[in-house]
Amino acid sequence: MHEWALAEGVISTASRVAAEEGLEEITEIVVMVGELQQVDREALLFALEQQRTPNMMKTRFRIDPIPARMRCRVCGEEWNFKREALDNDEAEAVHFLPEIAHAFIECPNCGSPDFEVTEGRGIWLASVRGVRMAG
Template structure:
């Protein structure tokens, strides 16, 4: 259900932007999804296809996943997220609340829980291409 809610938000935002820009039809919507969102892309794409109407009826959705990259505030080490290192429960928690990542991982170099997410969080519309 997480994916359906995200798809509804994308459809709503894309529609508002397209209308504000005076587009008659949207041809393409580029979406970037942070890896920490752990979106099931098949479900998300299906939801987008089922929810698009009106100005978005013929739109093609291009989705790019952005890898999650972290930087330790203690030792400055940078590393990438590895979902397969999480237990099922912690992966589930992060799926619904990406900020929960701080409770489940630590710096692989110094073991500090004090790190920042450099990339790979959130979902955003990268671009909308349409016809005026």
């Protein structure tokens, strides 16, 4: 389960943020998940729940999906990523490494593989809420 490693990254980053901000308890962690990587929401949530640290016992995990958008660097065309554009093997490769999308997706207007993913590439920590230590 690849989501386990992603959750591990979220937990360790949130812990670092909490330490930097002096939070003794984390009440909410918001994670944005880009569609391109096709992360399994339930698997990610399970992995986050399993890796709670002592200051995350009451943490609410919120996972927000973000549609993936691309922009062609050659002709400027913009479009939305569609999972149906990939076969299963391709989708799995992109799931592991989103940049592999450049091998399978091309600009619908000019056919170039030189595009940027402007939104919804991978997974990132959007916010950490908590209670500050007294004093």
